[in-house]
Amino acid sequence: MSVVAVPERAARPEPRARGRRVPVVSIGIIAVFVLIALLAPLLSPGDPYEQSLRLRFRPPVWEERGSWAHPLGTDRLGRDMLTRIIWGSRVSLAVGALAVLLAGAVGATIGLVAGYYGGRVDAALMRVTDATLSFPVILLALILAVTVGPSFTNVVIAIAVILWARYARVIRGQVLTLMTLDFIAQARIAGAGAWRIITRHLLPNTLNTLVVLVTLQVGYVIIVEASLSFLGAGIPPPTPAWGSMIAEGRDVVTSAWWVSFLPGLAILLVVLAFNLLGDWLRDTLDPKLRQL
Amino acid sequence: MLRFVLFRLLQSLVALAILSVVVFVLARATGDPLHMILPMNASEEDYANARKYLGLDRPYVEQYFSFVGRAVTGDFGTSIRARRPVIELLRERLPNSLKLAAFAMGASLAIAFPLGVMAAVKKGTGVDRAAQIVAVLGQSLPTFWVAIVLVEFVAGRWQWLPAGGADSLASYVLPGLTLGWFVVAGMMRLLRSGMLEVLDSEYVKLARLKGVAERKVVWVHALKNALIPVVTFAGIYFAILVTTAIVVETVFAWPGLGRLAYDGITSRDFPVIQAVVLTTATIVAAVNLGVDCLYAVIDPRIRYSR
Numbered sequence: 001m002s003v004v005a006v007p008e009r010a011a012r013p014e015p016r017a018r019g020r021r022v023p024v025v026s027i028g029i030i031a032v033f034v035l036i037a038l039l040a041p042l043l044s045p046g047d048p049y050e051q052s053l054r055l056r057f058r059p060p061v062w063e064e065r066g067s068w069a070h071p072l073g074t075d076r077l078g079r080d081m082l083t084r085i086i087w088g089s090r091v092s093l094a095v096g097a098l099a100v101l102l103a104g105a106v107g108a109t110i111g112l113v114a115g116y117y118g119g120r121v122d123a124a125l126m127r128v129t130d131a132t133l134s135f136p137v138i139l140l141a142l143i144l145a146v147t148v149g150p151s152f153t154n155v156v157i158a159i160a161v162i163l164w165a166r167y168a169r170v171i172r173g174q175v176l177t178l179m180t181l182d183f184i185a186q187a188r189i190a191g192a193g194a195w196r197i198i199t200r201h202l203l204p205n206t207l208n209t210l211v212v213l214v215t216l217q218v219g220y221v222i223i224v225e226a227s228l229s230f231l232g233a234g235i236p237p238p239t240p241a242w243g244s245m246i247a248e249g250r251d252v253v254t255s256a257w258w259v260s261f262l263p264g265l266a267i268l269l270v271v272l273a274f275n276l277l278g279d280w281l282r283d284t285l286d287p288k289l290r291q292l
Numbered sequence: 293m294l295r296f297v298l299f300r301l302l303q304s305l306v307a308l309a310i311l312s313v314v315v316f317v318l319a320r321a322t323g324d325p326l327h328m329i330l331p332m333n334a335s336e337e338d339y340a341n342a343r344k345y346l347g348l349d350r351p352y353v354e355q356y357f358s359f360v361g362r363a364v365t366g367d368f369g370t371s372i373r374a375r376r377p378v379i380e381l382l383r384e385r386l387p388n389s390l391k392l393a394a395f396a397m398g399a400s401l402a403i404a405f406p407l408g409v410m411a412a413v414k415k416g417t418g419v420d421r422a423a424q425i426v427a428v429l430g431q432s433l434p435t436f437w438v439a440i441v442l443v444e445f446v447a448g449r450w451q452w453l454p455a456g457g458a459d460s461l462a463s464y465v466l467p468g469l470t471l472g473w474f475v476v477a478g479m480m481r482l483l484r485s486g487m488l489e490v491l492d493s494e495y496v497k498l499a500r501l502k503g504v505a506e507r508k509v510v511w512v513h514a515l516k517n518a519l520i521p522v523v524t525f526a527g528i529y530f531a532i533l534v535t536t537a538i539v540v541e542t543v544f545a546w547p548g549l550g551r552l553a554y555d556g557i558t559s560r561d562f563p564v565i566q567a568v569v570l571t572t573a574t575i576v577a578a579v580n581l582g583v584d585c586l587y588a589v590i591d592p593r594i595r596y597s598r
Contacts, residue, residue, distance in 0.1 A: 131307040133528060138535040139569050142557050143318045223434050227539050230436045231554060246437055250543075253444045264437035272432040279428070 023280045029273035037089040044083040045071075048240045052078035057256045073258045076248060081258060084240040085266050091241040092270065095152070095225040096218045099159040104214050106160065107167025108206070112198050114168065115175025126172065132165035138224070142233050150228075150236045159224055167213060174206050208285040216278035219271035226267055242267050293588065300584055304577040308570070312363070315569045316356050359566065368567035373559045378567045381552060386571065389541070389548035392471065393533055395464045400472035400479060407476075408483025412491060412518075413510055423480055430477020435536050439470045439543040467544040471536055475529050479522060486518030493517075523587050527580035534572055 036043060055078040059066045066073065072081035114125040141158040178184060178201075187197050228234035229243030237244055242263040249259025334342075343349045350358075362369065368378035411423035446452050446466060490496060491514050499509050534550075541550035549568055556564035 127303065127307075131310070133531075138538065139553060139572065140314070140318070142538070142553070143315075143565065143569070219432060223432075226434050227436060230434075231539065231542065232558065243434075243436075246434075246440065250440055253440055257444065260437070260440050264434060264441070267434050267437065268432055271434075272428065275428055275432050 023276050026273040026276040026280075029269055030277065033089050033270050033273075034093060036086055037093045040086050040090055044080075044086040046080040046083045048079065048083045048087040049238055050079060054078065057252070057259070059256070060258050060262075072262055073256070075245070075256075075259045076252065081262060084245060085242070085263055087240040088242045088245060088263060089266065089270075091152075091235050091239065092222045092225060092267070095156055095159065095235075096221045096274075098156045099163065099221045099225075100214050100217050102156065102160040103163035103217070104167050104210060107164035108171050108203075108210060110164070111168040111171025111173075112175055112202055112206070115172040115179065116194060116198055116202065118176075118179075122172070125168070129165045129168045129172075132161075133169065138162065138227070141224075141228060142231065150233055152235060155225060155228060155234050158228070159221055162224065163217060163221065166217075167210070170209060170213060171206050174209060175202050178202055178205055212278060212282045212286050215274060215281050219274035219278070222267060222271050222274075296588055297581075297585055300581055304581050308573060308577055311573050312360055312566075312570060313356070315566050316359060363566070363570060368570075369563040371556075371561055371564050373555075373561045373564070378563045381564065382549075382567055382571060385547060385549050385552050388546065389537060389550065392464065392467055392541070392546060392548060393537065395468040396472035396475070396533060399468055400475040403472075404476045404479040404483065408480040409487055409510065409515060409518075411480070411484045412487030415488065420484075423484065427477045427481050427484075430473050430480075433473070435470060435474065436539045436543055438473065439467075439540055442466050442470060443543065467540050467546055470544075471533065471540045474536060475533060478525070478529065478532075482521050482525060483518060486521045487514055490514045490518045520587075520590060523583060523590060527576075527583040530579045530583075531576050534576060 052074075055070070055074050056076060058070050058074040058078075060073040060081075061068055061071045063073075070080050070082070072085065074080055075084070110125055110129070114122040114129075141162055144154065144158045144161070184197060184201060187201055192200070225234055226241070226243030226246070229241045230247045232244075232247070234243055235241040237248075245263040246260045249256065249261075249263075253260050340349075348355075359369070366379050368382070370376065371378050371381060374381060407419075407423045407426065411420045414420055443466070487510075491510075496509060496514055499513050500506070504513070537548065538550035538553055540546065541548045542554050545551070549572060552564060553568040553572075555561070556568060
């Protein structure tokens with residue numbers, strides 16, 4: 001019998017489990033943008049490349065000189081903003097998805113191999129990982145983009161080069177913990193080889209973390225892609241990309257604020273949705289995961 | 293401890309050596325810089341002469357070693373575009389970047405610490421919710437877009453603060469805050485989750501039972517341990533800060549290293565690119581080394597795990 005009443009841990013509601021509802025709004029926003037990207041040719045009112053110098057810098061419909069012909073106004077070359085934002089979602093989402101999947105695949109493989117084999121392999125791989133993690137890699141991405149020329153593929157590769165290290169670090173950490181557990185030893189005794197243990201036993205146990213990391217990083221990738229495009233090292237014009245659209249409107253922000261502002265708003269919405277979804281996934285699937 | 297420091301130092305040097313090779317190869321691959329320097333109607337002979345004059349006709353390996361040999365002594369050659377020694381450019385720009393980074397870091401710490409700690413202490417209240425909003429927005433807003441909006445409204449329309457240049461203290465505010473924004477978000481999150489974990493631990497309960505003042509429990513006992521994850525990530529934060537600086541300096545016309553890098557890359561100025569990347573990498577490596585040593589002091593377990 002205890003004298004001091006100390007509340008049992010389980011008696012209190014877990015701080016995380018309570019009040020975390022499914023982020024319906026985030027999922028909705030993501031779904032809408034994915035649909036927009038997929039159906040861009042059907043949805044957009046015009047041609048994203050069609051120029052009309054006579055219709056330069058038309059304001060959005062709610063401003064004084066605006067008209068329904070161009071609901072979100074037009075840019076420096078008289079191109080329809082709404083159309084370009086719709087088409088820009090393709091670039092952002094495609095780069096986001098591809099870069100994250102590529103980085104995730106490479107990073108997870110390295111993490112699994114390093115964690116499984118340990119010793120020298122682990123030391124060597126982790127050295128490279130650490131060096132990548134703590135280096136301002138956007139400098140390398142910029143050089144890469146300028147070196148091999150800005151293009152969709154190069155942007156995806158450059159961003160994947162930036163991102164893989166984080167997956168490798170986190171997954172390797174998890175594998176190290178898993179390796180001490182009995183079921184791995186038992187699999188070994190049963191005669192399972194390295195390939196089988198990695199793919200059948202280790203990988204499935206790190207999937208939750210992978211899903212969380214992937215979701216959280218889509219938003220970051222979209223921002224990095226936009227930054228690269230903004231600096232002129234991303235998706236080359238005239239392809240509509242949100243980052244380069246912001247850059248194009250930079251000099252006229254005083255007279256035609258919508259050219260820069262609206263694509264930025266689109267970025268904010270998508271990235272916010274992915275981050276909130278990622279946060280929720282982390283709290284639900286992998287509450288111990290620490291991230292930036 | 294000494295062994296640990298030496299080992300980490302060696303590691304950093306190896307990483308820098310590898311990086312110098314990568315940078316050298318990439319910079320050479322950005323295309324022929326002579327196209328940018330020589331006039332349109334230059335003849336083959338002009339190209340050959342210029343190549344010889346700039347030492348670009350020698351074998352790559354030779355160029356690399358002469359580059360490293362001189363770089364160690366601070367001689368990065370002459371900027372192809374500015375036609376001035378690169379070291380002079382670095383000397384002009386580096387202090388500006390460091391000052392901006394220091395300002396941004398100071399401002400972020402001043403905001404992130406109280407906010408992160410209070411969010412954990414007053415979990416679920418308005419403070420916590422405000423902190424969460426700051427954190428999520430900080431990681432979702434594209435820096436360059438924030439910069440443009442700030443330049444337009446705060447500096448342009450309302451004329452509260454200067455939009456560019458590095459003249460007065462006021463000119464630090466906009467670029468500094470833009471730069472620090474992301475760091476505030478991340479650091480606050482780490483502090484909050486760290487504090488929540490620590491506040492729930494046995495030793496904090498003991499301190500409370502002993503009758504230690506709540507303020508001391510939070511700001512001394514708990515914070516000390518909640519700091520460990522923040523220190524772990526400090527090196528990465530610094531790298532992010534340096535990265536973001538390229539964009540921020542470009543938008544705010546800040547005469548720093550980031551701007552120099554951007555100009556160097558767009559004009560294929562090899563010596564400048566190499567110098568900026570290597571200088572930045574050296575600084576980041578030094579900061580990381582410092583952070584790791586600090587970490588080893590705070591948390592002795594780390595010393596033996598490597």
